Amino acid sequence: MTRGLPILLSCVILAACGAPDALSRQAVARNAPFAVDPGRNGVDGLLVGHRLLAAGEAELALRAYLRAASEQGINADVLSALGSANLQLGRLNQSEQLLRQAIQMDPAFVPAVNNLGVVLMERGRTAEARLVFQQAFALDSGATDAIRENLQRAIVKSASTLYPEEEERHEFSLVRRGQGQYVLLSQL
Numbered sequence: 001m002t003r004g005l006p007i008l009l010s011c012v013i014l015a016a017c018g019a020p021d022a023l024s025r026q027a028v029a030r031n032a033p034f035a036v037d038p039g040r041n042g043v044d045g046l047l048v049g050h051r052l053l054a055a056g057e058a059e060l061a062l063r064a065y066l067r068a069a070s071e072q073g074i075n076a077d078v079l080s081a082l083g084s085a086n087l088q089l090g091r092l093n094q095s096e097q098l099l100r101q102a103i104q105m106d107p108a109f110v111p112a113v114n115n116l117g118v119v120l121m122e123r124g125r126t127a128e129a130r131l132v133f134q135q136a137f138a139l140d141s142g143a144t145d146a147i148r149e150n151l152q153r154a155i156v157k158s159a160s161t162l163y164p165e166e167e168e169r170h171e172f173s174l175v176r177r178g179q180g181q182y183v184l185l186s187q188l
Contacts, residue, residue, distance in 0.1 A: 045071055049081055058088040076106035084115050087122075095119050110140045114147050121154060130154040 045068025052061035062085040069078045083098035096119045102112040113136040120129035133151040140147050 044068065046077060046081055049085070053081075053085060053088065058085050061085045062089070076102040076109045076112060079105065080109060080112035080115065083112065083119075087115060087119055092119055092123055096123070108139055110136055110144075110147070113139060114144075114150065117150055117154065121150075121157070126154055126158040130158045 045064045045066075049061040049064035049068060052058075052064055062082065065078060065081045065085055069082070072078060079098050079102035083095045083102060086092075086095035086098060096116065099112050099116040099119060102109060103116065106112070113132060117129045117132035117136060120126075120132060130151070133147065133154045136147050137151050142148060
């Protein structure tokens with residue numbers, strides 16, 4: 001019994017050293033982690049998605065855009081953002097479908113028109129991309145350098161595919177001219 005007495009006495013002393021409100025509601029609230037306040041609005045999903053896309057996090061941006069779609073509903077801005085994220089992920093078919101839907105909802109939404117042109121260029125449809133870039137350039141009144149550069153690339157690429165240069169065919173023949181000597185002849 002005398003052995004357990006010092007242990008019991010030290011436990012009682014340690015318990016008395018604790019703060020009187022150690023387990024009170026204020027202490028619990030003070031030490032609780034931060035949580036979402038349901039009474040306030042969170043950060044816009046489109047804004048978060050745009051920042052993630054700029055940082056190269058296309059998959060996370062896609063999730064943020066889907067959250068924005070659930071909060072705001074489907075509109076041209078959300079569809080265009082979803083199309084841009086899919087474009088960066090290399091999902092060209094999905095991106096094209098989403099961007100075309102965005103343009104159907106708002107034909108004057110310049111980012112969707114420009115991004116559709118980029119998708120068409122990636123898919124090798126330069127003639128259609130050129131028309132789309134021309135439309136984006138006209139809607140933007142030539143104010144954005146990126147759209148102007150995209151249009152120039154599409155014009156150059158479509159012009160080079162319309163008028164391919166004739167390939168010159170050279171026929172070569174190897175002719176022996178003596179002991180261990182060979183000459184390469186071509187016919188022009």
